[in-house]
Amino acid sequence: MTRYFRPNVARMAGYVPGEQPRDGGFIKLNTNENPYPPSPRVKEAIVATLTDRLRLYPDPMSTAFRQAAAKLHGIEPEMILAGNGSDDVLTIVTRAFVGPGDPAAYATPSYLLYSTLIQLQDGRAVLLPYSSEWTLDLADLAVPGLKLVYIANPDSPSGTAMPRERIAEILRTADCPVLVDEAYGDFADSRYHCIPLLGDHPNLIVSRSFSKGYSLAGIRLGYLAASAEMVEHLVKVKDSYNCDLLSQAAGVAALEDQSYLAQTRSKVQATRARLGDALRSLGYNVPESQSNFVWATGGPAPSRETFQRLKERRILVRLMSYPGYPEGLRVSVGTDDEIDQFLEALRQVI
Amino acid sequence: MTRYFRPNVARMAGYVPGEQPRDGGFIKLNTNENPYPPSPRVKEAIVATLTDRLRLYPDPMSTAFRQAAAKLHGIEPEMILAGNGSDDVLTIVTRAFVGPGDPAAYATPSYLLYSTLIQLQDGRAVLLPYSSEWTLDLADLAVPGLKLVYIANPDSPSGTAMPRERIAEILRTADCPVLVDEAYGDFADSRYHCIPLLGDHPNLIVSRSFSKGYSLAGIRLGYLAASAEMVEHLVKVKDSYNCDLLSQAAGVAALEDQSYLAQTRSKVQATRARLGDALRSLGYNVPESQSNFVWATGGPAPSRETFQRLKERRILVRLMSYPGYPEGLRVSVGTDDEIDQFLEALRQVI
Numbered sequence: 001m002t003r004y005f006r007p008n009v010a011r012m013a014g015y016v017p018g019e020q021p022r023d024g025g026f027i028k029l030n031t032n033e034n035p036y037p038p039s040p041r042v043k044e045a046i047v048a049t050l051t052d053r054l055r056l057y058p059d060p061m062s063t064a065f066r067q068a069a070a071k072l073h074g075i076e077p078e079m080i081l082a083g084n085g086s087d088d089v090l091t092i093v094t095r096a097f098v099g100p101g102d103p104a105a106y107a108t109p110s111y112l113l114y115s116t117l118i119q120l121q122d123g124r125a126v127l128l129p130y131s132s133e134w135t136l137d138l139a140d141l142a143v144p145g146l147k148l149v150y151i152a153n154p155d156s157p158s159g160t161a162m163p164r165e166r167i168a169e170i171l172r173t174a175d176c177p178v179l180v181d182e183a184y185g186d187f188a189d190s191r192y193h194c195i196p197l198l199g200d201h202p203n204l205i206v207s208r209s210f211s212k213g214y215s216l217a218g219i220r221l222g223y224l225a226a227s228a229e230m231v232e233h234l235v236k237v238k239d240s241y242n243c244d245l246l247s248q249a250a251g252v253a254a255l256e257d258q259s260y261l262a263q264t265r266s267k268v269q270a271t272r273a274r275l276g277d278a279l280r281s282l283g284y285n286v287p288e289s290q291s292n293f294v295w296a297t298g299g300p301a302p303s304r305e306t307f308q309r310l311k312e313r314r315i316l317v318r319l320m321s322y323p324g325y326p327e328g329l330r331v332s333v334g335t336d337d338e339i340d341q342f343l344e345a346l347r348q349v350i
Numbered sequence: 351m352t353r354y355f356r357p358n359v360a361r362m363a364g365y366v367p368g369e370q371p372r373d374g375g376f377i378k379l380n381t382n383e384n385p386y387p388p389s390p391r392v393k394e395a396i397v398a399t400l401t402d403r404l405r406l407y408p409d410p411m412s413t414a415f416r417q418a419a420a421k422l423h424g425i426e427p428e429m430i431l432a433g434n435g436s437d438d439v440l441t442i443v444t445r446a447f448v449g450p451g452d453p454a455a456y457a458t459p460s461y462l463l464y465s466t467l468i469q470l471q472d473g474r475a476v477l478l479p480y481s482s483e484w485t486l487d488l489a490d491l492a493v494p495g496l497k498l499v500y501i502a503n504p505d506s507p508s509g510t511a512m513p514r515e516r517i518a519e520i521l522r523t524a525d526c527p528v529l530v531d532e533a534y535g536d537f538a539d540s541r542y543h544c545i546p547l548l549g550d551h552p553n554l555i556v557s558r559s560f561s562k563g564y565s566l567a568g569i570r571l572g573y574l575a576a577s578a579e580m581v582e583h584l585v586k587v588k589d590s591y592n593c594d595l596l597s598q599a600a601g602v603a604a605l606e607d608q609s610y611l612a613q614t615r616s617k618v619q620a621t622r623a624r625l626g627d628a629l630r631s632l633g634y635n636v637p638e639s640q641s642n643f644v645w646a647t648g649g650p651a652p653s654r655e656t657f658q659r660l661k662e663r664r665i666l667v668r669l670m671s672y673p674g675y676p677e678g679l680r681v682s683v684g685t686d687d688e689i690d691q692f693l694e695a696l697r698q699v700i
Contacts, residue, residue, distance in 0.1 A: 017407070233355055
């Protein structure tokens with residue numbers, strides 16, 4: 001059977017997404033979902049769309065959604081491309097630029113999917129190690145024939161972010177498209193947001209997600225912002241009808257309720273600060289997070305054991321191992337009550 | 351800008367999906383949507399899913415959906431893979447098997463997307479021309495290193511289908527995976543359905559869509575059936591969460607309402623017969639259709655003019671040009687009333 005497959009696919013292990021337990025009863029702090037429900041306007045918008053219109057194909061270009069996203073960011077609709085989750089956006093971008101043998105670089109430690117996407121294209125992964133100050137070395141970008149750079153900003157698992165000025169330096173240095181993955185951007189201070197750089201940097205692509213800030217992981221919606229010319233070519237790579245009718249409507253409703261986003265953001269930011277401080281007081285090393293999770297390494301007990309013991313107590317966090325870093329726990333910011341229960345259980349098991 | 355892109359992507363024109371007019375008032379017979387609404391159970395299932403669960407990622411493997419689809423076809427759930435529309439399934443399959451320079455073959459005239467998918471992989475398209483009896487020549491499959499064969503069955507634009515026994519001969523002859531695209535299978539007699547061949551043919555992949563028979567083009571859902579081992583490898587190529595929470599629920603509800611499907615199918619089949627006869631009586635050449643559209647070539651007036659004149663009368667059909675065939679009109683089977691209006695307008699313009 002494997003002989004039928006492309007060799008790069010046959011030998012791949014495949015990306016393993018975070019555990020999604022199908023029985024309830026877990027405090028789920030492992031996949032960085034938002035602990036608060038989406039804006040009530042989203043549900044209303046979906047219900048309003050549940051007409052016989054379902055029998056027709058959706059707008060292939062998600063026009064109303066593009067307009068809403070462009071308005072929010074103060075750019076043109078032609079600079080927006082919607083995707084079936086920001087993973088779809090990352091797939092489209094990778095397929096557009098990276099062919100067999102082509103070098104593509106990603107910051108590390110970071111989102112493990114970048115490596116999977118490069119393997120699927122039979123490309124060559126180039127690692128850009130973060131410094132101890134959570135920044136990148138511009139010299140590492142001097143890779144002949146480099147086709148694409150991925151930077152999660154804020155990063156996962158560290159939660160840290162590079163300021164916009166540093167990203168601008170990277171954009172000037174790299175002679176290829178740079179994808180700045182702002183899946184967690186809604187939890188970061190605006191000085192980390194890179195869409196304002198688009199005017200000066202034709203090689204910039206910024207991706208955004210509805211799974212985190214907008215509490216809509218269940219509907220699969222993300223988008224990218226780039227120059228109109230860049231978007232025009234990227235459109236060729238996407239599936240014709242990649243975003244369905246309901247998610248397009250949900251996305252517009254979510255974008256138009258910025259005050260709701262601001263509320264949940266504030267709550268998550270406050271709980272994040274408290275969670276980070278508590279973990280530090282227990283002896284963990286926790287970088288300052290701009291995201292909706294914290295990354296705890298070191299600490300008083302081996303992370304693998306702690307992970308298991310928390311799981312036995314029906315608390316799921318994510319155990320993450322990266323070369324050059326001690327095994328650590330990535331803990332999503334839950335509700336205050338969930339985080340209290342997590343901290344209480346943690347104190348018992350370490 | 352184009353220098354950033356893979357050369358195969360930079361030089362592509364991109365697939366152009368059928369027109370989706372955003373203003374209403376058209377009789378829309380151009381993209382083979384079902385004229386009848388989806389089962390009422392679908393709407394109920396979606397509403398029941400609109401809870402705070404939206405904030406969580408969906409089941410990455412669409413487990414409940416796989417079980418429902420497997421039950422319908424009398425196979426194992428591990429033999430089903432769900433996709434964000436059957437286009438997603440076609441993309442996954444192409445990426446799994448076809449690399450740069452690899453030959454991939456598709457029957458012609460057929461779904462134009464196959465060619466786009468091969469171009470996106472920088473593969474080499476091999477055409478398998480249909481005979482005048484709408485069958486393929488087995489000798490055409492003797493292509494060294496052939497990686498994949500696509501066969502739409504029923505085919506578009508012809509509407510014709512090859513019986514299962516002929517597909518079995520193709521499966522025995524081709525030394526590579528054969529994707530039998532049954533997007534229109536719900537409108538065909540069961541003797542054309544190929545899932546029963548799976549047990550004997552490890553190189554068979556059958557794809558199915560909810561956009562046509564189940565009247566759910568708006569939600570984007572499709573699936574493939576193949577051997578469990580084949581599916582296990584194909585999973586590595588899909589986006590982690592390619593099907594959202596709502597479409598998974600909608601798919602289960604639609605599959606479980608087979609009596610509704612049978613009703614709409616009967617209505618479409620009856621209207622299809624009447625439409626085909628009427629077009630033939632006007633002098634068109636119309637192959638016997640197993641699908642929810644008919645393909646009319648020849649006839650008393652040039653197709654391009656007829657297409658335009660119908661459009662001026664707010665009736666959209668699809669003008670299709672294939673090398674070796676006269677330009678023709680592909681007309682979706684609408685409601686009886688829509689088809690009456692179409693035929694009346696057609697008689698006026700030809």
